[in-house]
Amino acid sequence: LTAAAGPLRDDGPSTSPCARSDVVARLRAAGCVFAEDEAEMLVAAARTPAELSSLVGRRVAGLPLEHVLGWADFCGLRVTLEPGVFVPRRRSEFLVRRAADLLRRSSAEAGEDQGASWTVVDLCCGSGAVGAALMAAEPRIELHAVDTDPAAVRCARRNVGTGARVYVGDLYAPLPARLRGRVDVVVANAPYVPRREIELLPPEARVHEPAAALDGGEDGLDVIRRIAAGASAWLAPGGHLLAETSERQGPSAARAFAHHALHARVARSKGSGATVVVGARPTPPYTGPTRSPSG
Numbered sequence: 336l337t338a339a340a341g342p343l344r345d346d347g348p349s350t351s352p353c354a355r356s357d358v359v360a361r362l363r364a365a366g367c368v369f370a371e372d373e374a375e376m377l378v379a380a381a382r383t384p385a386e387l388s389s390l391v392g393r394r395v396a397g398l399p400l401e402h403v404l405g406w407a408d409f410c411g412l413r414v415t416l417e418p419g420v421f422v423p424r425r426r427s428e429f430l431v432r433r434a435a436d437l438l439r440r441s442s443a444e445a446g447e448d449q450g451a452s453w454t455v456v457d458l459c460c461g462s463g464a465v466g467a468a469l470m471a472a473e474p475r476i477e478l479h480a481v482d483t484d485p486a487a488v489r490c491a492r493r494n495v496g497t498g499a500r501v502y503v504g505d506l507y508a509p510l511p512a513r514l515r516g517r518v519d520v521v522v523a524n525a526p527y528v529p530r531r532e533i534e535l536l537p538p539e540a541r542v543h544e545p546a547a548a549l550d551g552g553e554d555g556l557d558v559i560r561r562i563a564a565g566a567s568a569w570l571a572p573g574g575h576l577l578a579e580t581s582e583r584q585g586p587s588a589a590r591a592f593a594h595h596a597l598h599a600r601v602a603r604s605k606g607s608g609a610t611v612v613v614g615a616r617p618t619p620p621y622t623g624p625t626r627s628p629s630g
């Protein structure tokens with residue numbers, strides 16, 4: 336994981352309190368709610384006063400803080416971001432925790448040795464934040480990640496490092512055929528905003544993130560339904576699909592999972608307000624030899 340997303344550092348130069356308070360004032364005047372915190376990060380990122388002025392100018396013009404800095408904090412990792420790539424949201428850390436829990440539980444139940452590894456697919460990977468965080472939590476993962484956006488794939492390749500494969504393409508299409516029926520976990524934070532609600536999003540998302548990263552069609556579940564439809568062909572028996580949705584969409588998404596032969600349930604995190612729909616591919620009934628009553 337040499338080139339992968341690294342832990343957070345605070346390595347900016349010291350700046351005079353005066354410059355810092357100017358930055359806070361400019362951010363506040365531009366309507367930044369967390370002006371103090373943002374000023375701290377911008378000051379830490381700038382190597383010269385001219386660079387600080389340029390960073391503040393871009394933030395005041397409305398660019399998301401993470402695009403100005405070139406990184407986002409996700410699960411304690413510094414995830415590299417290019418402009419125009421979806422900024423990973425803190426609520427998606429719940430998706431990572433649920434997936435990591437499932438992997439640990441299935442390995443404990445199977446009594447697997449320390450050398451065993453899991454095959455994980457991160458669909459609609461964006462910057463690769465979810466996959467990178469899963470690899471950091473569980474190093475014994477063979478990760479494959481997919482996104483249609485070449486800029487996102489460039490970021491993902493940097494964030495997941497050389498131990499993982501990242502493909503450009505539509506959902507399962509670019510995955511190697513050898514993974515069919517062998518994937519332990521598919522994670523997906525796919526676009527799920529209902530189309531008519533996109534105009535209600537804050538400008539940071541509406542203006543600076545691509546529509547393809549947000550637009551989930553009429554009810555927001557178009558991409559998630561396609562993911563559910565393809566899952567059984569790629570999951571190993573007993574494997575899981577986990578998809579983030581809004582709380583309101585959870586039950587409809589679970590029905591879509593069930594329609595595609597997955598045992599589905601909805602998991603919610605009260606703390607972060609996140610919802611994850613979890614579907615399991617059933618294990619086939621045992622068809623081997625049975626003992627006769629006489630032994």
Ligand SMILES: C[S@@+](CC[C@H](N)C(=O)[O-])C[C@H]1O[C@@H](n2cnc3c(N)ncnc32)[C@H](O)[C@@H]1O
Nearest residue numbers: 421423459460461482483484505506524526548
């Ligand atoms: C909501 S963003 C999430 C990105 C990332 N999973 C995260 O949590 O930060 C959705 C991503 O899905 C990608 N995407 C949209 N439709 C896709 C498709 N049919 N196949 C693969 N990726 C797709 C977009 O380019 C975008 O990067």
